[in-house]
Amino acid sequence: MTVFSNWLRPWGEVIGPLHSLQEYEGSLLARIGQIDVLLPKELEARLRELQGQTIGILRTDQDFRISVIAESVPETNATNPIKTFA
Numbered sequence: 001m002t003v004f005s006n007w008l009r010p011w012g013e014v015i016g017p018l019h020s021l022q023e024y025e026g027s028l029l030a031r032i033g034q035i036d037v038l039l040p041k042e043l044e045a046r047l048r049e050l051q052g053q054t055i056g057i058l059r060t061d062q063d064f065r066i067s068v069i070a071e072s073v074p075e076t077n078a079t080n081p082i083k084t085f086a
Contacts, residue, residue, distance in 0.1 A: 007038050008059040015056040015069060021047055032057070039064065 008014065016033025021044060023029070028039045030047060032055070039047075039057070043064060047055075054070040 006035065008057065008064075010059055010061050013056060013058045015054070017054050018047060018051050021051065030057075 014032050014035055014037050016035065019031040019033075021028060021030050023041070024038065026041065028041050028044050028047070030037050030039055037057070043066070046066060050066070050068060053068055056067045056069050058065040058067075
């Protein structure tokens with residue numbers, strides 16, 4: 001398999017829907033929007049929880065910062081995207 005991907009450089013950021021995650025040569029290959037990004041394997045557990053959501057990943061000088069930009073809308077409440085609390 002040929003993979004064309006990017007490592008984020010310090011202060012680089014990628015934003016988009018998190019489509020998929022897979023292990024690739026000891027790293028984590030994440031499909032975010034239309035971009036394949038190589039990330040440290042240590043981020044896998046956190047990112048698995050966020051699949052399907054629009055996220056932002058910022059690489060700093062020391063680590064990676066992950067933020068949720070937009071949560072996915074549950075299908076059962078697709079006509080009303082406002083979150084309700086029980």
